[in-house]
Amino acid sequence: MAITPEEWEVIALSLKVSGVAVAGSLPIAFGLAWLLARRRFPGRILVDALVHLPLVLPPVVTGWLLLLAFGNTGPAGRWFSETLGITFMFRWTGAALAAAIMALPLMVRAMRLSIEAVDQRLEQAAETLGASRARIFSTITLPLALPGLLAGMVLGFARSLGEFGATITFVSNIPGETRTLPIAIYSALQMPGSEADVARLSLIAVALSLAALVASEVLVRRAGHGRAGHVL
């Protein structure tokens, strides 16, 4: 049951894609969660619906929409390649983008709940003690919402590791570039006589997901400051 070099490559790529997906979407997810939890504005319901769209849309449709927008001739794709020099099509960056889009609803949901759970009366108390809005945010709101933020990141990471449909549609199945763990499992399944490979890769997927959940539980406990906290 030794892990082959090709499989290490798959694992490293999957971790890179998921890590970049979560890190990149974190500020956007947090901003959206904050807006939806705390602000009332026209079009709020539409924003909420758009954020949740990848959760209910067939992933292949999300992948095709990404192709239209972020492909080499798509408007967003051209903008990124001309101003930042980043291209997405058939690249691992595209796999990260697809994973980020698919993970966004889960991250926003978890973060929004944790922001909504912060007692605004504590923020009022901080205000009467002389704290500015920025200080209230950094010393009260953010630390109190932290377990939920970590939970959101872990959920997003786990979702990114498992992302398949939108990724294969958008960036295809290129070994070493876009062949992440689920896509490698799918490829192995297509080949006769590779049941052992499928089993090994699947075990790796289970181990990675489990490790992510355990790590997050530890993080949440440490952030809990003597309060009880749970990820899921």
Place this chain on the structure above:
Amino acid sequence: MEGLAMSFDVRVERQLGDRHITASFSSEGGLTALLGPSGAGKTSVQNMVAGLLRPDAGRIMVGGKVLFDNEKKIDIPARQRRAGYVFQDSRLFPHLRVRDNLLYGWALAAPVDRWMNLDEATRFLGIAHLLDRWPRTLSGGEAQRVAIGRALLSAPRFLLLDEPLASLDPARRDEIMTVIERLRDDLKLPILYVSHDRDEVERLATTIVPIGR
């Protein structure tokens, strides 16, 4: 303190849903109690003095300083009013130990405005042994004393006490009442006190303002 100036000179009104809250009172020093049944808007009046709720109209002056005046378009933000607000539910920050709760406002106050340090506050309130505890491990009476300490350490010009005895059992009530009498007599800080309990108010107040009805 500014002993000669009116401690509280307040005239406010505010519509909240179908409730119309009005209050008009002035007092000189000591402890001014807003007395009325629950739902009469006492806490809303206190929130207006603290700057957490904006009146539709009126004027709020404390210790000779105008905090709100809708005609002159004055509305000092809550964080600059220097109110030492002790809430009914204490509202200690659950992620900070008692020491950091106590020092939260102290650290934000201008050094020249501070008139009490951590040692003095913990001695005054008898809470030195609680400094390393988490708020959730405190009893109701302990939490309320820490909340009073946090307010005193924020260098307040006046105190707002909202039913500070409401969540306490009778033995603790007497203990906190003694603390409040000492705040009133030793610190000479204007205090605005909210309660629905006539006995409590008659023991503590120098001025009683009926609210509602």
